[in-house]
Amino acid sequence: xxxxxxxxxxxxxxxxxxxxxxxxxxxxxxxxxxxxxxxxxxxxxxxxxxxxxxxxxxxxxxxxxxxxxxxxxxxxxxxxxxxxxxxxxxxxxxxxxxxxxxxxxxxxxxxxxxxxxxxxxxxxxxxxxxxxxxxxxxxxxxxxxxxxxxxxxxxxxxxxxxxxxxxxxxxxxxxxxxxxxxxxxxxxxxxxxxxxxxxxxxxxxxxxxxxxxxxxxxxxxxxxxxxxxxxxxxxxxxxxxxxxxxxxxxxxxxxxxxxxx
Numbered sequence: 001x002x003x004x005x006x007x008x009x010x011x012x013x014x015x016x017x018x019x020x021x022x023x024x025x026x027x028x029x030x031x032x033x034x035x036x037x038x039x040x041x042x043x044x045x046x047x048x049x050x051x052x053x054x055x056x057x058x059x060x061x062x063x064x065x066x067x068x069x070x071x072x073x074x075x076x077x078x079x080x081x082x083x084x085x086x087x088x089x090x091x092x093x094x095x096x097x098x099x100x101x102x103x104x105x106x107x108x109x110x111x112x113x114x115x116x117x118x119x120x121x122x123x124x125x126x127x128x129x130x131x132x133x134x135x136x137x138x139x140x141x142x143x144x145x146x147x148x149x150x151x152x153x154x155x156x157x158x159x160x161x162x163x164x165x166x167x168x169x170x171x172x173x174x175x176x177x178x179x180x181x182x183x184x185x186x187x188x189x190x191x192x193x194x195x196x197x198x199x200x201x202x203x204x205x206x207x208x209x210x211x212x213x214x215x216x217x218x219x220x221x222x223x224x225x226x227x228x229x230x231x232x233x234x235x236x237x238x239x240x241x242x243x244x245x246x247x248x249x250x251x252x253x254x255x256x257x258x259x260x261x
Contacts, residue, residue, distance in 0.1 A: 009034060012098045012129075013039045013040075015101055016042065016079045016100075016119075023102035023145060023148075024039070032067075034153075039070060039073065040082045041079075042077065049079060049116040052119075053077075080120055080123045099133075099134065100118070108232060109220070109229055110191075125168050128168060130167060132159065134152050147178065150180050151237045172240040173240075183235055190240065192230070193221050196219070197217050
């Protein structure tokens with residue numbers, strides 16, 4: 001893992017809500033006691049971008065004033081762009097770990113597929129940088145990040161202390177929207193099978209042209225007690241190890257035996 005000349009861990013922080021979001025400042029404050037923090041984050045909200053990268057236009061990277069002692073840059077691209085640029089043009093090497101968030105809103109279950117927060121963390125994992133994506137189950141810009149900061153610090157410290165950690169480690173951490181003292185603890189979970197039952201509301205603009213607005217409800221089909229959805233509903237912080245290898249190994253083995261060419 002990369003270290004500074006003073007042997008302090010280098011901690012890269014990004015997000016998808018934009019560099020001025022309260023959540024990323026909370027994460028920076030949680031991480032600062034553990035190493036040298038460098039922020040490279042989008043210059044505007046990029047929620048729901050997934051693993052998008054910018055290939056059809058140029059990217060801009062601007063150094064900005066931030067929390068004292070923290071080197072910070074705003075990027076015109078996506079969360080994944082931020083990780084790529086940070087490694088190549090800001091750090092000129094791989095950081096010790098990469099943290100993404102703290103996202104305003106849940107990234108449990110199927111949300112991990114759409115999340116810019118988690119895609120940034122996964123991009124770091126692809127580049128052999130252990131990473132964590134943090135999310136708080138509160139969409140409000142005025143959300144209270146006290147509990148999220150507390151548990152983020154615990155998990156960051158645990159990751160940095162684990163000298164045998166897999167270089168491709170990526171954790172999806174979600175924190176329930178309750179006071180710190182009401183959180184029962186931290187649970188290592190699996191991703192719940194849940195999804196949005198969606199529909200598009202059709203409307204008409206002032207010019208008489210139709211447009212559509214995505215709506216829907218989150219439905220949990222997984223009733224087991226070892227999922228992120230269950231943990232969060234029962235006031236636990238959920239920690240789900242995720243990976244960029246999307247191979248379904250069970251079906252792969254079945255098809256290898258059943259389908260003969």
